[in-house]
Amino acid sequence: MSADPAPLLDVQDLEVTFSPRKKLFRERVSVRAVDGVSFQLHDGETLGLVGESGCGKSTTARGLLRLVEPSAGSVRLAGRELIGLPAKDMRTARRDIQMVFQDPYSSLDPSMLVRESIGEPIDVHLRLGRAERTERVAELLRRVGLSPDYMLRYPHEFSGGQRQRLTIARAIAADPRILVLDEAVSALDVSTQNQVIGLLEELSAEIGLTYLFIAHDLSVVRHISDRVAVMYLGRIVEHGDAARVFDAPAHPYTQALLSAVPVPSPKVQRSRERIVLAGDPPDPSNVPPGCRFHTRCPYVMEVCRTVDPLLSPALGSGEVACHLHTEGPRLGGASVRTMRSARQAQVPA
Amino acid sequence: MTGAAEQVPVGRTLLRAQENTLEVEDLVVEVLTEHGWATVVDGVTFGVARGETLGIVGESGSGKSVTCLAVAGLMPPRQTRVRATTLRVLDHDLTALTSREMDDVRGPNIAMIFQEPMTSLNPAFTVGDQIAEVLRRHEGLSRKESKTRAIALLERVGVPNPARRFGQYPFEFSGGMRQRVMIAIALACSPDVIIADEPTTALDVTVQAQILELLKELQREHGMSVIFITHDLGVVADVCDRVLVMYAGQIVESAPLDELFEHPGHPYAEGLLAAMPRMDDPFAALSSIPGQPPRVGAMPEGCRFHPRCAYAQDRCRTGAPPPLELPAPTHATRCLRHPELTLRGTT
Numbered sequence: 001m002s003a004d005p006a007p008l009l010d011v012q013d014l015e016v017t018f019s020p021r022k023k024l025f026r027e028r029v030s031v032r033a034v035d036g037v038s039f040q041l042h043d044g045e046t047l048g049l050v051g052e053s054g055c056g057k058s059t060t061a062r063g064l065l066r067l068v069e070p071s072a073g074s075v076r077l078a079g080r081e082l083i084g085l086p087a088k089d090m091r092t093a094r095r096d097i098q099m100v101f102q103d104p105y106s107s108l109d110p111s112m113l114v115r116e117s118i119g120e121p122i123d124v125h126l127r128l129g130r131a132e133r134t135e136r137v138a139e140l141l142r143r144v145g146l147s148p149d150y151m152l153r154y155p156h157e158f159s160g161g162q163r164q165r166l167t168i169a170r171a172i173a174a175d176p177r178i179l180v181l182d183e184a185v186s187a188l189d190v191s192t193q194n195q196v197i198g199l200l201e202e203l204s205a206e207i208g209l210t211y212l213f214i215a216h217d218l219s220v221v222r223h224i225s226d227r228v229a230v231m232y233l234g235r236i237v238e239h240g241d242a243a244r245v246f247d248a249p250a251h252p253y254t255q256a257l258l259s260a261v262p263v264p265s266p267k268v269q270r271s272r273e274r275i276v277l278a279g280d281p282p283d284p285s286n287v288p289p290g291c292r293f294h295t296r297c298p299y300v301m302e303v304c305r306t307v308d309p310l311l312s313p314a315l316g317s318g319e320v321a322c323h324l325h326t327e328g329p330r331l332g333g334a335s336v337r338t339m340r341s342a343r344q345a346q347v348p349a
Numbered sequence: 350m351t352g353a354a355e356q357v358p359v360g361r362t363l364l365r366a367q368e369n370t371l372e373v374e375d376l377v378v379e380v381l382t383e384h385g386w387a388t389v390v391d392g393v394t395f396g397v398a399r400g401e402t403l404g405i406v407g408e409s410g411s412g413k414s415v416t417c418l419a420v421a422g423l424m425p426p427r428q429t430r431v432r433a434t435t436l437r438v439l440d441h442d443l444t445a446l447t448s449r450e451m452d453d454v455r456g457p458n459i460a461m462i463f464q465e466p467m468t469s470l471n472p473a474f475t476v477g478d479q480i481a482e483v484l485r486r487h488e489g490l491s492r493k494e495s496k497t498r499a500i501a502l503l504e505r506v507g508v509p510n511p512a513r514r515f516g517q518y519p520f521e522f523s524g525g526m527r528q529r530v531m532i533a534i535a536l537a538c539s540p541d542v543i544i545a546d547e548p549t550t551a552l553d554v555t556v557q558a559q560i561l562e563l564l565k566e567l568q569r570e571h572g573m574s575v576i577f578i579t580h581d582l583g584v585v586a587d588v589c590d591r592v593l594v595m596y597a598g599q600i601v602e603s604a605p606l607d608e609l610f611e612h613p614g615h616p617y618a619e620g621l622l623a624a625m626p627r628m629d630d631p632f633a634a635l636s637s638i639p640g641q642p643p644r645v646g647a648m649p650e651g652c653r654f655h656p657r658c659a660y661a662q663d664r665c666r667t668g669a670p671p672p673l674e675l676p677a678p679t680h681a682t683r684c685l686r687h688p689e690l691t692l693r694g695t696t
Contacts, residue, residue, distance in 0.1 A: 052555060161641075189409055189580065190621070190626075191620065193637075197635055216553065219583075219628045222626070223631050243631075261583065262557075262586060263628060264582035266607050266610055268696075276562055278559075
């Protein structure tokens with residue numbers, strides 16, 4: 001992505017490789033789940049990371065926090081390189097970048113009082129006295145919209161939405177600058193989901209939090225994100241301002257992905273142009289040569305089967321990795337794909 | 350109206366028996382909890398016409414899955430009690446059947462597709478065996494015939510290389526392919542009613558689009574009735590003809606698809622519609638329905654939605670709205686204030 005001055009988080013060519021242990025009579029196949037992912041996150045913005053299961057979006061998040069060790073690349077948090085940092089320093093660095101997971105039922109210790117769960121990061125990073133610590137937990141609970149009285153309860157006494165508020169309270173306990181939200185609202189009913197999104201928006205406005213918002217629900221991503229990056233098989237294939245990516249998607253995969261999301265309006269749904277992709281995403285241990293998407297792409301050209309496309313500027317904002325934009329047929333100076341997606345953008349969705 | 354319809358109790362609209370493949374009247378399901386028996390589905394009445402897709406929507410815990418499991422006779426017998434005035438598929442009265450007889454109904458008459466295709470398939474048997482088993486059990490086919498038919502079914506649901514895939518195990522299939530296998534099993538005996546319980550919730554959107562297309566095609570071919578349970582109103586807008594909205598174990602609204610979206614009659618339906626984030630309208634504030642659905646065994650007095658309802662009045666807190674009738678008028682709403690409220694839908 002573009003080299004704006006001093007991004008808060010700068011990820012360059014991140015690679016995460018999983019190598020399963022050698023098994024008797026079976027060839028050892030290593031899987032590059034994240035294959036050269038670069039993006040920047042600026043102070044106060046929300047970047048949406050989307051893609052289908054297995055595309056590497058969660059592994060990217062875990063890799064940049066070093067919850068799995070990346071095999072290559074660089075992650076700079078406020079100018080400081082995280083890759084290669086000794087474990088002790090990494091622990092302090094994590095104060096600035098915290099993660100919220102999908103399942104609020106398994107991310108809280110059932111045997112710990114809420115006060116202890118939320119107090120843990122305070123003990124690790126802030127080392128407050130007892131009274132101050134309790135006061136801080138109370139303030140955190142208030143901030144996420146829960147009563148301070150709840151600190152003497154156990155997780156099982158809370159609903160899914162309340163638990164997700166608790167995990168958010170814990171994530172912001174040590175004043176991080178970035179929250180990585182990995183499908184943080186996906187397990188919740190839509191009404192509860194909206195309340196949690198409302199809370200995230202409040203927190204971003206009040207304490208200037210920056211979000212990396214990972215989700216498969218594109219409607220939610222559209223709502224919350226300033227910018228969006230689309231992943232396919234371990235790579236970012238398109239990124240840009242949320243409005244541009246959603247209204248004028250440049251990559252055939254993004255177009256198919258967006259057209260597959262059913263819109264909750266029967267009239268709109270009947271009139272929409274839908275691209276139904278054939279087949280499943282390919283196996284990440286056996287990535288197709290050339291463009292990774294060519295096996296499912298409705299516009300595949302000869303060059304796509306052999307040459308891996310690089311990211312090039314997309315019309316409007318951001319970049320796209322697709323030969324149609326560089327090698328494809330042209331009409332009036334613009335690539336045919338661009339004209340088509342611009343036309344789609346005019347059709348009221 | 351037919352003679353059969355005259356047995357219907359006074360006060361209810363007449364049953365049009367031969368039009369509906371499935372009739373459910375006054376279904377009540379109770380489950381055993383630590384505090385005794387609790388009612389989780391309370392007086393649910395609906396019918397599904399031939400070739401119709403009926404959507405059932407509602408938040409988790411609203412009773413939509415339990416309703417369908419009870420209809421298919423799949424609730425565990427010891428911890429649950431199921432009763433209904435009418436439970437009928439074509440001319441089979443399901444209330445009178447033993448569990449052995451119910452086994453004969455499931456397959457040729459009612460088939461189910463569940464959310465999680467990994468846990469619904471037996472990991473220890475080949476996919477082909479699991480389809481062929483259904484054909485041998487219900488259609489009395491031989492081993493060889495059932496294999497030929499199973500391969501044809503796999504091909505029909507879009508599994509590539511069906512002859513080779515026949516001999517493979519579930520773990521060798523992707524999530525979308527497993528769901529296709531589940532559909533092949535459900536389809537094996539050409540059932541009259543297919544109940545699909547969140548069949549695409551665990552799938553990626555591009556795969557979801559494939560599966561929804563497949564279900565629509567198959568329904569056109571076979572003229573089955575489909576009950577489609579989902580929490581995703583986008584999916585409902587894509588596949589359903591008519592929709593039931595469930596809340597706290599009751600149906601609160603029944604309406605044709607477009608009617609529900611454009612002119613919801615129940616405040617809960619209005620709330621659900623307003624809460625759906627829309628890709629085509631990203632700047633609309635995401636609204637939510639305040640509070641939580643009531644817990645099982647702690648149902649509020651009066652209308653069950655009143656503690657969360659913005660339009661609630663005193664009479665809603667004490668008097669329960671009358672139950673929906675069968676067959677409901679095209680658009681029925683279980684709200685005392687329905688005649689006076691103008692609720693907002695979507696466009």
